[in-house]
Amino acid sequence: MSDNSPYIGLNKRSYWKTAVAGGMSDALSGIYRPRFTISTTDAVVTAGSCFAQHIGTNLKKRGYVVLDAEPAPPGLSPDVAKAYGFGLYSARYGNVYTARQLRQLLVEALSDQPTRAIAWLKNGRAYDALRPSVEPNGLPSAEDVARHRSAHLAAVRSLLEQVDVFVFTLGLTEVWLDRATGAAYPTAPGTVAGSYNPDEVRFHNLSYNEVVDDLNAAVDIIRNLRPSARFIFTVSPVPLTATATDDHVLVATTRSKAILRAAVDDVISKRADCDYFPSFEIITGAMSGNVFFEKNLRSVTAQGVKAVMNTFFSSHGDVQHADRTQEFSNPEDQSDIKDSVVCEDALLDAFAKS
């Protein structure tokens, strides 16, 4: 063996044997080196797929300023508020699974054009097709959907004017597009509301280039409005509940996550104001041995969420969790973090034949 290999003398974190094979504590040490820190005075906005709900919740618990442009009205219990889409993210946009949805939301929020909402119907009630889960019983009419959406977009606009750190969790590449408008839906019509009509919607699996374009466009839109804004991207470790491709769902999941992960890498490699936080790696890495997944091998356990969040906070200099060794000693400890995220994607389970 040569004594002048470029692999000699690297940091412990550079070798699988010392960084991963040694177990969880080794793996998490140095797995995330933030490009910038988040202070407790920074205005944080969160958005993304279901897993992103944990990020916002934990940031709030730790005293960070997570903006909420559409707070729940007084009187709603936390569970009911969540069912109406309050408090899940910085506004009631529901889950934003794809970079395409994020871009579309930002464009719409900053548009001078009157809001043209797409309403899905169910039992005579109208649902906002771009966030169908935020009104569990729908609204009386399509006009009401448009009016609610217009107020929602104004709230999103106010967020963008204040944001210091935008945290976005990418979840999927598979998306359903409206044929007439190109609008990207968070779920296929017929899942929460509406009905599937192939003449009106089409399935699309976003390519690497498309995700890169959408992410860059989203960053540009926000930075035009808020030049000092910084971005943290994560990739959800939660696999697809179902794929609309002809592939095996595991293959489809791998494709989706690989594209998202690579696209984020492209964006952050060219933008100093953007960073990547490896929640995907923490949960799915070989060192975890699947202990971070529930029995359905899909939902992330409370322990997994804790590992992700503690890594995030300790990397940002939050000393309260500098010593993490205790936190992985008791796999039964589900403590205060319950997997109670709101997720349209999980509804697709109902379509699976047992």
Place this chain on the structure above:
Amino acid sequence: MASCLILGNSHVAALAAAQNAGLAATSFDRVEFIAAPRDQLKHLVVESGRLVASDESLRMSFDKLNFSHSVDPRDFDIIVVCGLGLGLRRLMRLYVTHYADTMRHDPGRRPLSDDCFQQALVGLMGRSLAWNLIEKISELGSSRMTLVPEPAPSSEVYSDHTNPGWALAKRNGDIDVLGVFYAKALDVLTKGRASLVLPKQPLEDAITSAPRYSSGSVRLTNDLTSHHDKADLFHMNAEYGALVMATLSSIPQHES
């Protein structure tokens, strides 16, 4: 013939005034009042099956009014919880910041679906001390629980700038729809758990009373019934109290 315990805050005074003045035509053979400011009544706790004043300030208030420091609700056929934050002010707290689909759409307020508005209102009313006490007492025994919400304020409230919700409701034409939301919230809360006594006769519309019922309104003092500030649009007088007492009195004959 039945016994009745009436428990609440300053709104009890109108009922007591009616009773003391002999205005209340009731069939009760025994009526007892326990009243104190809302902040003090938070310290009325359940101990060994009795309601007990657990705080010195509450005990002092009870002393002033010659109340016992504890009471067994099971000694009464009817327990009435009166006022204690359960009323239209909670509805207005929500209305000044939010509107429901069936209300006028103001750009300055946030839209909610009717369902969401209704759930928020039920939640707000359910968090009142009145409802908290009803739940506590219900766990103690079989005494019939009755809720007397805070009265609808005098219709003069529409021109009272310190309570902008009512003026907004009038300007927006939302009086009737607010009344529907309020009635439904009361129904949701009380259904199967308490009787509701809210006399309709004094109402001028769905959310206000005729001014004559608040004229000469009374408040809690040593005799429970001294006159209130004339400008108080939210407390009622003995005439109103008599209507409530008469309705309360009719409950045992209608329900077994």
